Amino acid sequence: MPTSRTTCLFLFTGALGVFACDDTCPEVPVPLASIDATCGPTAVGTVPVVNGSFEALHDPLAGWSLRDASGTGVTRLAGLDGCAAIALTPADDRFAASAQLTQVVPAAAVRGQRVRLNAYVRAETTGGSRPGLAVHARAGERRRVVDGAAIRFKDGAWALRGVEFDVPRDADTIELAVHLGEAARVELDGVTLDRVGPACPGCDPPAPLGERELDNLLAYTRLLGHVRWFYPADQVEHGDWNHLALAGVQTVLAADSPAALADALERVFQPRAPLVRVAVGRPTLAPFARPTDATRALVWRHGDKSQRVDRDSLVGHVPEDISVPEPGVPHAVPLARGLVASMPYAVWAAASSLPLPGRSDPPLTKPPGFTPAAGDRLTRLAAIAVLGARLSQFSPHVARDRDAWEHVLRDSFARAAVARDRFELREVAWRLFAAIGDTPAQAHVDNDVELVHRLALRWTWLEDQVVVTAVDPARAPDLRVGDVVLALDGVPVELALRDVLEYAPGRTDARRMLWALSRLSRGQTDEPRALTVRRDDGEHTVAVATVPVRLAPAVRPGPKIRDLAPGLLHVDLSGLDPADLRAAAERIAAADAAILDTRGGVTRKIVELLVPPAPLPERHTIWPEGQHAWRDPDAAPTAPREPMALPSRLVVLTDAGAVHHTEPLLHALRTDHGARLVGSPTAGATAEVRAFKLPGGLVVDYTHGEPLAVGRDPFTPLAPDVAVTPTLAGLRAGRDEVLERALAELQPSDVPGTE
Template sequence: MRPSCPLVLLLSLLSLNLVSASPAPVTEDRAVGNLAAFARTYGYVRFFYPSDTAAALDWVKFSISETAAVRDATDDIALRETLRRTFAPVAPQLGLSAAPLAAPLAEPGRVTFWQYAGLNLTTKRGIYSQQRVITGEERGPRSPLFGPATPPDSITKIIGTGLELSMPLALPVGTDNKTADIGSPELEALKARLAALDLTKASPTDWRVRVAGVIAVWTTFQHFHPYLDTIGVKWGDALQPALRRALRDETGADYWATLTELVAQTRDGHGFVDGPRGNLGGIPIRVTEAEDQLVVSAADGDVPFQKGDIIVRLDGVPAAEALRDRERYASGSPHLSRFRALNQFGEGLLGSVARVDILRDGKPQTVNFVRIKDQRGYFFNPIAEFKFPAFAEVRPGIYYVNLSALDAIGLKEKQSQLAEARGVIIDWRFGRTGLGKDAKMIEPDADILPHLISEAINASPMLIPQVTRPDRLGWTFRTSTWPVKPQIPRFKGRVVWINDPSVVSYGETCMAMIADYHLATLVGAPTAGTNGNVNFIELPGGYRVMWTGMDVRRHDNSVFYFKGFVPDYPVSRTIQSIKDGRDEYLEKAIAVIEGGAASTTPNN
């Protein structure tokens, strides 16, 4: 006799509560291997099994509810049978075997399959979308997102040692456009278990929540991240260490670090984990790399640090080693990762004492500083090294424009001066922290570049992945761009653009036009090396992951991901200039216009 629904829910709740507290009855290696096999299967079924039942399932709840039994499988046979029982209610045509499997035969007639134009895991409409399309549908909600609408072949995949998966990627549909799903007591029990889960109470202290987050991130990137193959990321090798760490984590801060380290392996400059991290504080200083040393370049308020202090050790750890450890959690190209690690250098528990060993004018000192609420950010450190004007004539006929302080109205008022200038310096450092709340930011593609061209130019190609198969195979792309048309007045003088690694995303859209059409000379440091509309993964427990959802190229279709736009005139900071309060980036820009600087880098 089937138990009544309330009894099912009660038993499910009791079971879930017990599971969250119980240790694994298997070794850690066994548990990690089991969960890795679950994760791979989960990704294939969630994103590519096209049944109505699978499409309607709450996969976040599924990844929490169903992991305990898989984790506890004692051997390969038990794992295979547990995975089969776990996924059979939603993917009955999923095959699992220790021996090589033949791919299921293609279904005749009208079939449905997944098409992804990027990936949208939110309920909001955006630039990315997906749909289970039906062959032969020319219009309507199940018509193809892109062509050709050819059903993908079935797949066979190795998901673990001695374990292979086979699965159709297309299923037949009836005249009602529905797949022939068969109900079962197992499916009803699964639905009851998922209904009993309250995601608002999901906590990172529950190992299942942590594992679910790792699985969501890893599978999403495995099938949809546009840049993993560009720089040869061994993403498959990242899964088991992240699962192992998630199983060992105890707090939300631990879990945040696990997710952050996983995301950082993509080297995605948009990669970021938002969520509870604990009560953290910092030191109100700006730290800059100069002459292979970490140097205090600015300090805020009455703190015992001075410009030019060389940081030797932080809490007993050599400064370079402490920086490298922070870089493990800062996703991006090497230069962007370092930039962001420096932004919050010295961060730690709020109220804890930071022991900072420094050299001041060659003499060793130790500064003990109680960490306070950190005004510095991951993306930008607002503690400024210089007092930059919004607009200034820095030499006769050479004008300086600070994109962080001058707004679009102010720029328009200065156009006549800029048009007749012998040189214009555009500074895109600092993250625009100096603009007022209601100010309209300068958008270089609309407000500056039109005054540097005599004929229309285009933004670099932006490629949205068109996906029908897993594992980033067989992608095509929808390419888009937009024109920038000339405007008067034309800026007649030489234009120099100052960059640093904070210039990312839209900034690099502008840099592509500037560099590829030779509209300005670049000075400073490389830009971030990441572009493309961002995407998001909402995770249980209050965490959200940001990442890049499309591939953006240069105008010649070459890749700049991980590289950025390298300056024509790179600048290396010196300790003496920091002590003296000199802006070597601006000095170099002026020298370029005045003809006194030699380029050391081939043109972008």
Template sequence: MLDDWRHQSWSSIVLELADAEVGVISASMISIEGSRHVELNPERRRRWGGVCKIAASILFAMLPLIAGIGLAEPSLQPISMDFDADPAGAPPSEWKKDAMAPDSDVSFTTVEDHSEQGGKSALLTVDGSSQNPVGAASRSFDSTSYRGRWLRYRAAVKTDAPVSTKIGLWFRANDLQKNVLVFDNMSDRPIRSSDWGFYDIVFKIPETAEKLTVGVLSSGKGKVWVDSATLTVLQPEEAGYDPPRPLTPRGLGNIESFAKLFGYIRFFYPGNDVESSSWDDLAIAGVGAVEDARSATELADRLQKVFATVAPAVRVYQTDRPLPAERPAPDPVGAKRIAWRHYGVKLDRSGRIPLYKSERVYLSAGDERKPLNIDLGGGVSALVPMSAIEGASGLLDPEYKVGPNTLDKPPGFRPSGADRTTRIADIVLAWTVFEHFYPYFDAVKVDWPSQLRTALARAATDHDDDEFETTLSLLVAALNDGHGYVASVYKPAFNVSIRWEWISGQLVVTGITETLRKSIAPGDIVAKIDGRPVGELIREIEPLVSSSTTQWRDTETLRRLATRKDAKPVLLQVRHADGRVSDIAVEPATTATALTQSSQHPPTEEVGSGVWYVDLSRITSAIINEHIADWSNAKAVIIDVREYPAPDAISVLAHLSPTAIRTDLFEVPIFTAPERRDVVYDGSGSWKLEPVSPIFKGKLVFLCGGGTISQGETIMGMVEGNKLGEIVGGPTAGTNGNINSFQLPGGYAVIWTGMRVRKLDGSRFQGIGVLPTVRAERSIEGVRAGRDEVLEAGLKIAAL
């Protein structure tokens, strides 16, 4: 189905996969067909269901999340890790090897016949009977002395492995609880060369880090030689990171002009591939090239040079000195003209989101797709071809000349939110995607050019990657997109293991883990978190939440309120039912640790005479098979869609009506011109469920609320549009449709809605959702008494 993915913090996927048994993880296990996946418990599915299929794009980066060996003594002096002192044929001292997939045969030995510096090197050999054997070597260090410092792990590497094998250095920092704090293994830039070359990984060590582990990894068969490894403390400028400083008015205008032209060329100039990571490098290089242009003449010249290698037919000029009119020559007889056609837009480099496509297509006869004259601001304009004759010289240049080596950065530079240039480039990259492809600007009243200026100004002065993540979140929040989310793929997320809801103006505990039952009870009110009033914290979080409705903003705000950046204990001031006030320390857990369900009922049970309750968030095929006869013969069935549906939930709907049940209208936008002009929609993604016996004979009642989003809203849209029964509770989130995603330099993943959904009658869905026919909500007294007033309201209707 089209909408069965929900956004999940990419960092939480990192930890989820890390907590799985490393030996059974391979790239083939997570696929779009879902042939094998890491199962989420119902509570996590409610919040983040479905997007694990996207996780395969970063799966390789998770493979060596294994423990290192004993810790070396800390030192702020460079640590040399060559292998000259180790006997040939013996394992290098202080290193360990690991076979990280079934049937992997791994060795790590000191050798004399290969060395970068004329002595000895170490050889990692990975073989085995499995299709994709995985092996790694690692060495660990105490990290306490490095906290808050920048570290560079550098080593010389060469390999004879085939192209299908991914080779990389890897680097990890863990806290005292062994949570992964930062991680990189060059998954996005694997080593291929059979000649010696130096490779770097640079990271800032978190303040809670206890252990660092460095190493080399081979995902696939092959030999990898490593030598001259070092671990060195760097100053930020040594890592190539420009410090924060404000943009001047002229500099801001220059980058605005660059951003506008960048989007036009990247997505509509008919010569290059929109997915290529070289666009990331071009954005970083372009920001550095144009910011300090002092005049329109200088800006036009620099823009022309920045884009010369990827768009040689573009002409940049001063607006007050227009290009002379040219009469285009007629196309040669039989020539085929091509242009971009974006079905949505394809930005996910992993290939794990197959719905969206971007391709150059042949234009029909008479479709000239003329060049566009674009006023870029700042006194400059550009003439950008929108089509080209297939194979025309000077228009199509598939070989990029811009790459990491062309950046004005030191060798081994790794884009980071700590770098001003990277931050500004990321805003350019993100803003242009939404400028040309966000499907709901007709429903969202936002000054998008003004959002660009605001985000650029903030990015220039952000002091670190955390501040910049906030800036990105504010930009995405302006879209009012309930799927909109920004996460760092390099950082874990931790959760306070408590379920809470906003009831009667209070933050009320509705679900807890067994370990907290002695100190906190459902119905307790959380007044402060780490000494700060809850209301104050909520006011800080709300502007960062992208949402088209207040009910989803409330739901998502409370989820983020429970999310922490580290595992430090969280101090809650709790007011109990008897009036006592307690300060309770709660240790956050990684998002791989489940939050408990607050439901007072099993997934299904008879809750009244002939009345059955079914919770679609916890339903399984086994439960369906066991109880389908009970449900079909019941006087009434109450179906709970307040939480995110389980994978088998949709099959229940086929039993609800003797006629086919239709979905809302799922429409993929087709873009052939910039700024969403002339957009048309493909509605073929809408679908219907044919009836399946046995059909439920009794009354149907459905429960929903502000946490009902995406696939849950697909179900509720079918209920509403096909008039299947009464709807009890509150309005749904108002966000549905397949997500899209892209990743930005510095490791930021951005998720958003890539298509339009309308109600079955053609009316607007975004920002409205499904409205209840009977309003009902929970109370603090009800929570304390173990009651579910929304379900009770459904029972009253079922009994009529």
């Protein structure tokens, strides 16, 4: 007799991530032939899922739908419960990256609740994208995805996997999905959906901040930046700083007077930095005595890496005009509300130094089960505090205008306090980066459902209107290159762009528009969207499918390296594989002339093949807020390898998509190789970016420290030698007017129509 199906399914789906079984459950799947004929679809889990264990006798996938997975083989096999499981195999060697098995269930009963999707899985992966589980909430007539969560797995043996999700209050349906993830085989059993409890337990609702609370947060953020990265004692490396950010924000928000705020700040930071003092007015700056067991003094040294180092290792190795902090000597740190903190930037350390006994971070007053999430007001405020503290120390944009920075930070706190979710918190971060002019900065959401799909087209801003430049005919058959976009889902495109441009980062209008159009092409849906367009025969409303970002039409279709004329090569560097560039090295070197196309940006590996970056010594900082920084000439990196040989005659195509390493490439090609730049100005964003995670899960990339640039201002866009603005008429005629002008630069007498 088969084992008890009800008992086993309850055990392995109710364990919430940990497989458990009693003595009646088999160690391995039982043979398919022994499955009892009474096995059939039974609802398991607190939210009904149709055929969750795939026991429907005549259709193992009853209630489920396959998407982007035509030709999938479906095989019944014995499950761990003594009944059936299924195996899914692709028509080819692996599933498509977008292939998935889905089921939609009503959301009415679980709105505002936390649910958990569980499934027992086994997969044969191929090295591509991994299989996973996902749950999405949809709303409205267009089935718009309003939020979601996902996990990935690569288990070769049966394992129970689960993902939790807070169902939004406006959700109409919940979509359960098994992403097949380029696997060669996926086996499934026991898919259940369970109600865990209320959504975001312990989360505080949105509420505006008063002026006193804003002042308190500014004071806390400034001191956090100093203590976290410039108080060098051992205590700073113990504990969870994100937890401290939450507890610290909660503590200082309650301070109703300057004296109470001073006391709150000391209570927050002294467990990590026991020599920090906060006072109303100017504090006493008497040096702290050297402990009797002190063996050395420590300071922070921030460069390519951040580390605490022995102070003696710096003395005599820094420029003469830069002092090294003295151990135990406090320095004043002005805060808000008339407060001044004091702290040393070098501290005495014993041979073994641990957190002070009896000192611990202030408690976080939240109910059991609370997890920091961007749906929580306190978590959002802590996220801005952590972001602001780091940027205060390491952002070159903040260093350029610290007076404006306080207003930007105050506005960011005010917006975060009334934001509703992680998407609105991301918009707050984008606004902050836009306000300080950090062009390459980004903010990402874990398990993002907004930005992973985009319209199956490309478009640009041309002649003061949005114009389609590339189309996927299979997914948008009624759309044409050269169509002028008037509305998206019935919203005039000018209004939609105006809203996005408010938080679009960039130092030029062209760069901000480029960013805004990219953002506008994406949205909280994977369903087709309606575009109203204008062409010569009038206005039309057409359906355009949305696709994963990587499936969007190519910027410039066709071969990446091609002959335009005898001895003249066009090399499209945007999206070019470095291996293909290396393989074409002799062909490029033998050419009489070449047009290098960088429109849209170039990867660092491509740049290093053509013009390796100039060896610059590492930059170091031992004082807060970027002051007294220097470059150590003894720390110069190893000289780069020899670059590829290039033709003597070069023209380089560029536009506002040139950021990061592309701009140094353009500068070097023009300066060292005599190349002429044709197109439009670059973005003015030569910078190294660093990423870190904020409380609540938001991940940000920001410009860190002084950008590496030689012979020019890294924040000033490069102007082309020949400015070219494409036209709508040229686009509709299938012409690349920038490339045509580049050809004219190289052979003006031989190119028809260029005299």
